[in-house]
Amino acid sequence: MTTWKIDTMHSEVGFKVRHMMISNVSGSFASFDATLNAADENLADASFDFSAAIDSIQTGVADRDGHLKSGDFFDAAAHPTLSFKSTEVIQHGGEWKINGDMTIKGVTHPLTLTAEFAGIAVDPYGQTKAGLTITGKIKRSDFGLTWSAVTEAGNVVLGDEITLMSEAQFVKQA
Numbered sequence: 001m002t003t004w005k006i007d008t009m010h011s012e013v014g015f016k017v018r019h020m021m022i023s024n025v026s027g028s029f030a031s032f033d034a035t036l037n038a039a040d041e042n043l044a045d046a047s048f049d050f051s052a053a054i055d056s057i058q059t060g061v062a063d064r065d066g067h068l069k070s071g072d073f074f075d076a077a078a079h080p081t082l083s084f085k086s087t088e089v090i091q092h093g094g095e096w097k098i099n100g101d102m103t104i105k106g107v108t109h110p111l112t113l114t115a116e117f118a119g120i121a122v123d124p125y126g127q128t129k130a131g132l133t134i135t136g137k138i139k140r141s142d143f144g145l146t147w148s149a150v151t152e153a154g155n156v157v158l159g160d161e162i163t164l165m166s167e168a169q170f171v172k173q174a
Contacts, residue, residue: 002041004130004170006034013052013166017140018159027068031056036130036170043117043130048086048098054079072147079105084113094118098134104143111136113164128172136164 014028031053039045054076057068069076086100087110096115101108118131139160140146149157 002038002043003173004036004038004043005173006032006036007129007169007171008032010129010169011167013168015165016163018161020157021159024163025059025064027057027059027065029053029056030058034168034170041120041128041172043091043120046086046089046091046096048084048089048100050084051081052083053081073145075105084111091117096132102138102143104138105145107143109138109142111138130170130172132166132168132170134164134166134168138162138164 011032011034012028013032014026016024016026019025029052032051034048034050036043037047054069054074057065057074059065059068068074071078074082082102082104084100084102086098088099090097090099094117096117098113098115100111100113102111113134113136115135116133118133120128120130122128140162141160147158
């Protein structure tokens with residue numbers, strides 16, 4: 001078994017959601033961890049474990065970040081992390097389907113992520129790295145993130161569908 005740990009200095013985990021149904025608001029997690037385990041160096045039979053600290057959520061607006069951490073949304077005090085654990089990874093060349101279970105706010109639902117495998121390379125320090133671009137979509141209401149508001153004109157303030165995005169670089173462990 002080959003273990004790969006995420007290189008947080010060269011990775012990012014983000015999301016976007018419709019705001020007022022006319023544009024997207026983006027955010028990210030500053031603190032996250034992930035492990036990729038594989039049968040061999042070529043990442044055959046890969047599996048993933050991922051977690052992110054809710055308190056590290058950042059959207060560029062302190063008041064919005066505080067609201068997202070509150071009981072209206074993630075309830076960071078009671079549920080300090082979100083997680084994903086793969087149950088199956090289907091590899092077709094550079095295109096992967098990662099099936100697994102996402103847990104947010106204590107609620108778990110199945111989720112399929114799509115990954116583009118960019119390859120394996122050795123960095124200038126002799127570390128072997130693997131790169132993936134990972135995307136997916138969830139409905140926030142499925143996880144109890146149901147806060148909503150409607151404007152005077154009848155527009156929904158916040159969409160239900162969340163797009164997940166990650167640029168992930170993994171480092172092969174000795």
